[in-house]
Amino acid sequence: MGIAFVTGATGQDGSYLCEALAREGAEVHALVRRGPGGAQDPGLDELLTWVPGLIVHEGDLADAATVDRLVAEIAPDEIYNLAGISSVAYSWAHPVTTGIVSGVAVASVLHSAWLLQERTGRTVRVLQASSAEIFGDAPESPQTEATPVRPRSPYGAAKAYAHHMVGVYRARELHASAAILYNHESPRRPEAFVTRKITRGAARIAAGLDTVLTLGTLDVTRDWGWAPDYVQAMTSIVRHEAADDFVIATGVGHTVADFVRVAFARVGIEDWQAHVRTDPAFVRPADAAIQLGDASKARRELGWSPSTAFEQIVASMVDHDVELIADGGRGTPA
Structure with a gap:
C-alpha cells in the first residue's frame, strides 16, 4: 500500500x-x-x-x-x-x-x-x-x-x-x-445529528433520565445505511x-418516525408516541421529503452492496448509548 x-x-x-x-x-x-x-x-x-x-x-x-x-x-x-x-x-x-x-x-x-x-x-x-x-x-x-x-x-x-x-x-x-x-x-455518529439524538434520547428515557424527546419533522423519508x-x-x-x-445507498427508505419506533422498541418502549414531541423550530427550510438512492452502478461496476439492515443499524446505535449511560459516560444531552 x-x-x-x-x-x-x-x-x-x-x-x-x-x-x-x-x-x-x-x-x-x-x-x-x-x-x-x-x-x-x-x-x-x-x-x-x-x-x-x-x-x-x-x-x-x-x-x-x-x-x-x-x-x-x-x-x-x-x-x-x-x-x-x-x-x-x-x-x-x-x-x-x-x-x-x-x-x-x-x-x-x-x-x-x-x-x-x-x-x-x-x-x-x-x-x-x-x-x-x-x-x-x-x-x-x-x-x-x-x-x-x-x-x-x-x-x-x-x-x-x-x-x-x-x-x-x-x-x-x-x-x-x-x-x-x-x-x-453508526455508533460514531456525533450527538448533534438527529439519528444520534434519537438513539440517545431512547436510552435516556429507558434509564429514567428523561421523559420526552423533542424532534422536528417525523415524516421525511431517508435512505439509511x-x-x-x-x-x-x-x-x-x-x-x-x-x-x-x-x-x-441502500435503495430502502424509512421515515424519521420509523427510526424513532425502532430505537424505542430496542429499549423496550413500544408506545414511543407518548414520549416524543415535535417542535417547528427543529424543522429545516425546504427539506426534501424523500431521499432514496439507486446504487445499481456501484453494484455493477464495483461489486459493492450494503451489508447491514436498517434495524441492525439503529440497534447498534441504541446499544452504544445504553452502554454509555451504564458506564457513566456521555449519557447527558450534548
Whole structure:
C-alpha cells in the first residue's frame, strides 16, 4: 500500500476510513483542524487510539496555501476529502462558511492533487465525499448518477459546486471521483445529528433520565445505511480503473418516525408516541421529503452492496448509548 491523505479524519467516516487504510498497510496522514481558541479536536484522542500509527497534520481545509503545501509534502497516492460542514441545519445559519469550507475548499484539494500529478508524472487519485443533498427535492425517486443536480439548501449548493469541480478536474485527467453518499450511520455518529439524538434520547428515557424527546419533522423519508459499508465503497471508488461518480445507498427508505419506533422498541418502549414531541423550530427550510438512492452502478461496476439492515443499524446505535449511560459516560444531552 502507498500513502493516503484523509481530511475530516476525526468524523464518523474519517475514523472508519483511517482504520481501514491502516489495516491495509497504508501510510495514513490526517488533516485535523483546531477548534475555537486553539482547542484540540475532541475526536483526535479517540482516533489515535483506533489508529496508533496515524500521522496528524494541523491545518484548515479552507486555507488553500496549507492544503497545497501538505499535498506537496505528503505526496499521497490517494486523497480522501471528507472534511466540510456536516450539518444541513448549520448551513442555513452559516451559508457563507458552508460555501467556503464544503465548496470552494474542495477546488483547492483538487488543484493541489492535479499539481502533484503534473509534477511527479504519476497518477494521484482523489475521492470527494459528495451528498444526496445535491439533488434537492429530486423529480425522480430513486435518484441515480444521472439525476439533475439542483440543491435546495446552502449545504447542498456547496456540495454541488464541489461535485461539479470533480468533473472539471476529471476532464483535466485527474483521477477524481465522487461518492454521492446517502445517509449512513453508526455508533460514531456525533450527538448533534438527529439519528444520534434519537438513539440517545431512547436510552435516556429507558434509564429514567428523561421523559420526552423533542424532534422536528417525523415524516421525511431517508435512505439509511451502515457507515463502514460506505467507507468500503469509497476505497473501491478510488481504486476503480476509471474515475467516475457513484451513488452509494441502500435503495430502502424509512421515515424519521420509523427510526424513532425502532430505537424505542430496542429499549423496550413500544408506545414511543407518548414520549416524543415535535417542535417547528427543529424543522429545516425546504427539506426534501424523500431521499432514496439507486446504487445499481456501484453494484455493477464495483461489486459493492450494503451489508447491514436498517434495524441492525439503529440497534447498534441504541446499544452504544445504553452502554454509555451504564458506564457513566456521555449519557447527558450534548
